[in-house]
Amino acid sequence: MDIVVVVKLVPDLVEEIEITGDGKTVDTTFMRLIINEPDDHALEQAIILKEREGGEVTVIGPGVEDIDGVLFTAAAKGTDRQIKLTGDFDVEVNNHALARAFANVVREAQPDLILTGVQAHNDMDGALGPLMAEYLEMPYIGYVSGVVMEGETCNVRKEYPGGLIGEMQVNLPAVLGIQSAESPPRYVAVSKVRQAMKTVTLDEQTSSDLDRKGGPAVSRMFQPESGERAEMIEGDIDNIAEKLVEILRTADAI
Amino acid sequence: METKMIDTSTEFIYQFVETVPEGERIRLCLQCGACSGACPFGFVMDFPPHGMIAMLRAGLLDDMLKSDTAWMCVSCYACTEVCPANIPVTAGLTTRVKEEMLLAGNVPTELQDALEKAQRYFNPLGESPRKRAEWASELEPEITIMAKAKRPVDVLWFVGDYASYHPSARSATLALTKILNALDVDFGILGPEEVSDGDSLRLAGESGLFEMMVDKNASAFEKYEFNKIFTSDPHAYNALKNEYPRLDISYPVQHYTQFFTERLEQIQPLLKNSIDADVVFHDPCYLGRANDIYEEPRQLLQSIPGVELVEMSHCRGNSLCCGGGGGGMWLDGFRWEKAEARISEWRVREAVSALGNQETTSKGGRARILAIACPYETPRFEDAIKSMPGAEGLIVKDIVELLAESMGV
Numbered sequence: 001m002d003i004v005v006v007v008k009l010v011p012d013l014v015e016e017i018e019i020t021g022d023g024k025t026v027d028t029t030f031m032r033l034i035i036n037e038p039d040d041h042a043l044e045q046a047i048i049l050k051e052r053e054g055g056e057v058t059v060i061g062p063g064v065e066d067i068d069g070v071l072f073t074a075a076a077k078g079t080d081r082q083i084k085l086t087g088d089f090d091v092e093v094n095n096h097a098l099a100r101a102f103a104n105v106v107r108e109a110q111p112d113l114i115l116t117g118v119q120a121h122n123d124m125d126g127a128l129g130p131l132m133a134e135y136l137e138m139p140y141i142g143y144v145s146g147v148v149m150e151g152e153t154c155n156v157r158k159e160y161p162g163g164l165i166g167e168m169q170v171n172l173p174a175v176l177g178i179q180s181a182e183s184p185p186r187y188v189a190v191s192k193v194r195q196a197m198k199t200v201t202l203d204e205q206t207s208s209d210l211d212r213k214g215g216p217a218v219s220r221m222f223q224p225e226s227g228e229r230a231e232m233i234e235g236d237i238d239n240i241a242e243k244l245v246e247i248l249r250t251a252d253a254i
Numbered sequence: 255m256e257t258k259m260i261d262t263s264t265e266f267i268y269q270f271v272e273t274v275p276e277g278e279r280i281r282l283c284l285q286c287g288a289c290s291g292a293c294p295f296g297f298v299m300d301f302p303p304h305g306m307i308a309m310l311r312a313g314l315l316d317d318m319l320k321s322d323t324a325w326m327c328v329s330c331y332a333c334t335e336v337c338p339a340n341i342p343v344t345a346g347l348t349t350r351v352k353e354e355m356l357l358a359g360n361v362p363t364e365l366q367d368a369l370e371k372a373q374r375y376f377n378p379l380g381e382s383p384r385k386r387a388e389w390a391s392e393l394e395p396e397i398t399i400m401a402k403a404k405r406p407v408d409v410l411w412f413v414g415d416y417a418s419y420h421p422s423a424r425s426a427t428l429a430l431t432k433i434l435n436a437l438d439v440d441f442g443i444l445g446p447e448e449v450s451d452g453d454s455l456r457l458a459g460e461s462g463l464f465e466m467m468v469d470k471n472a473s474a475f476e477k478y479e480f481n482k483i484f485t486s487d488p489h490a491y492n493a494l495k496n497e498y499p500r501l502d503i504s505y506p507v508q509h510y511t512q513f514f515t516e517r518l519e520q521i522q523p524l525l526k527n528s529i530d531a532d533v534v535f536h537d538p539c540y541l542g543r544a545n546d547i548y549e550e551p552r553q554l555l556q557s558i559p560g561v562e563l564v565e566m567s568h569c570r571g572n573s574l575c576c577g578g579g580g581g582g583m584w585l586d587g588f589r590w591e592k593a594e595a596r597i598s599e600w601r602v603r604e605a606v607s608a609l610g611n612q613e614t615t616s617k618g619g620r621a622r623i624l625a626i627a628c629p630y631e632t633p634r635f636e637d638a639i640k641s642m643p644g645a646e647g648l649i650v651k652d653i654v655e656l657l658a659e660s661m662g663v
Contacts, residue, residue: 012374014375014380014381014382015382015384030384034374184363184366186359187356187359187361187366187369187370189356189357189460189462189463190373190460190462190463190465190466191357191461191462192357192462193462194462237421
C-alpha cells in the first residue's frame with residue numbers, strides 16, 4: 001500500500017498580502033510561504049494509513065523557498081521518501097502547470113493512492129487534485145474526511161454542504177482531495193526535525209518546462225473594496241467597541 | 255515488555271542525575287508529598303510530582319506518559335519551594351516529563367498550536383515577526399532600534415513576546431518607555447531581530463525550540479554593543495539569567511524592578527502625583543520563587559505617594575501562580591476541561607479578600623489595585639475579574655504603569 005502525498009506552499013497570511021505596481025500579481029518582497037493547510041491534513045491522513053496498513057509514504061513538493069523545512073518535517077512525522085521537484089515555480093505558476101509537473105512524478109512512482117489537500121487559498125484555476133487525476137487518468141473524490149482501505153479499493157467519507165456525509169467506494173489507484181484528516185496534524189518536536197535534517201536526504205528531481213496552458217490570465221488583482229453601503233468603523237479599540245455597541249443597540253440586536 | 259519499561263524509567267533517572275543541576279537529589283525523595291500538596295493543580299493530576307518520582311522508581315515511566323495530566327503543571331516552583339530534600343522538581347522533573355510527553359506525541363492541541371506558531375513566527379502568539387516593534391512605531395522620541403541606530407547603548411531592552419504583542423500588556427510597555435525616557439536611560443531594542451526568549455516553550459517540554467530561540471537571540475546580541483540587558487518579562491529574565499548561560503550565552507541582566515530600585519534616589523523626587531489606592535502585589539513565579547526577587551517590587555510600590563501596600567494570603571515564597579507558566583498561557587481550554595477552575599480567579603478572590611469589595615471600600619474613595627510585574631498577568635487577571643462576581647472595580651496595573659502615573663509621564 002504505497003501513498004503519494006502532493007503538497008503545495010501558499011502565501012502565509014500572517015503577513016499582509018501586497019500587490020505589485022502593475023496590479024496583476026502578489027508582491028513577494030516580504031511574502032513567506034507556508035504549507036497549504038489541507039495538504040498538511042493529507043499528509044497526516046497518509047501517515048495514519050501507513051501506521052494502520054503498512055506500506056510507504058512519499059511526499060512531493062515544489063522546489064520553492066521553505067520547501068526543505070516542509071519536507072524534513074514530513075520525514076520527522078513518518079514519510080519514507082521526500083521528493084523536491086525543482087523548476088520555474090514563480091508566484092504566477094498555476095495549478096494546471098503544477099498538476100502536469102506533479103502527475104509526471106506520481107506516474108513514475110506508481111502509488112496505490114494519491115492524497116492532496118482539497119483546495120488552497122491561492123487556487124485560481126481549479127483545485128490541484130482533480131487536475132492531477134485528469135492527467136493521470138484516475139478517479140477523483142474531493143472533500144474527503146475519512147479513508148478506509150479495502151484491498152483493491154478504498155471507502156471514503158465525503159463531506160457535502162449542509163452537513164451531509166456520503167460514503168463511497170473508489171477503485172485504486174485514485175486521487176483523493178482531503179478536507180481533514182481523521183485526527184489533527186501531529187506535532188513533531190524541533191529536535192526530531194533537526195535530526196531529520198541531518199539524516200534524511202531530499203530526492204531532487206527536475207521538472208521539464210512548466211506547461212501553464214489552461215490557466216487564467218489575470219487582468220486585475222486588488223484588495224477587497226468597501227461597497228457603497230458599507231460603513232467602516234475607524235478609531236482605537238475602545239472607540240470601535242463603543243460604536244459597535246451603539247449600532248447593535250440601534251438595530252435592536254442587544 | 256517488563257524489562258523495556260524498567261529500562262526507560264532507569265534511563266530517565268540516569269539522565270536526570272547526569273544532566274539536571276542537583277539532579278542526584280531525586281534519589282533523596284522521601285515521598286512526603288509536600289510538592290503535590292503545594293501544587294495548585296496537584297488535585298487533578300494522575301501523577302503529581304511525588305507520584306512522578308514513585309512511578310519512575312517503580313519502572314513505570316511509559317504508563318505515566320499515557321496520562322495527559324502532567325500538562326496541568328504551571329511550572330510555578332511551588333513544589334520546589336517546599337521540597338525538604340531540595341529536589342529540582344520544576345527545573346528538572348516536571349519539565350523533563352513534559353519533554354518525554356512531547357516526544358511521545360502526547361500534546362494538547364492548544365499547546366501544539368502555540369508551539370507551531372513559535373517555530374514559524376518566533377513568538378507563540380503567531381504574530382508577524384516583522385511587527386515585533388510595531389508598538390513603538392509612533393512613539394516620540396523615537397525608540398532606538400539597534401540595527402538602525404548602529405551605535406552602542408548602555409541598556410539593551412529585551413522586550414519579550416507578550417510585552418511586544420499582547421494588546422493588554424502593551425500599556426505597561428509604553429509606560430516603561432516613558433519612565434526610561436524620563437530617567438534619561440540610554441537604551442535600545444532589537445526590534446524584529448528579537449525572538450521569543452523561549453523559557454515557557456522550554457518549560458512546556460520543547461527544549462529544541464528553546465535552543466532555536468537562544469541561537470537566534472544570541473546572534474542578535476552578538477552584533478551590538480551594550481552594557482547590560484533589561485527586561486519587563488520575568489520569564490525572559492529567568493531565561494537570560496539562568497538558562498542562556500548553560501548554552502554559553504551570558505550577559506548581565508536585570509528585571510526592571512531591580513533596575514529601578516537601584517535608581518530609587520533618582521526616581522523618588524519624580525513621583526509627584528499621589529495614587530490613593532490600596533494595593534496588593536502578585537509575586538510573579540519567575541521573579542519570586544525562581545529568582546528570589548521579593549523586596550524590589552514592594553520597595554517601588556511603597557515609594558509611590560498614597561499607595562498602601564497590603565499582602566494577600568499567598569505572598570512571597572508561597573505566592574499563587576497566575577496560571578500562565580509552563581505553557582499555561584496556551585492551555586486554558588485544556589485546563590478548564592480537567593479542573594473546571596482557573597487559578598487566576600482564585601488569585602483575584604484573594605486580592606478581593608485582602609482589599610475588600612466595592613461595597614465596603616467605595617465610601618473611602620480609594621482605588622483597589624492588583625499590582626503585577628509580568629506581562630503574562632494583565633490579560634489573565636483582567637479576564638478573571640470580568641468573570642468573578644464580587645471583583646468589580648478591582649484594577650490590574652503593572653508597577654511601571656503606577657510609577658508612570660505618579661511621575662505624570
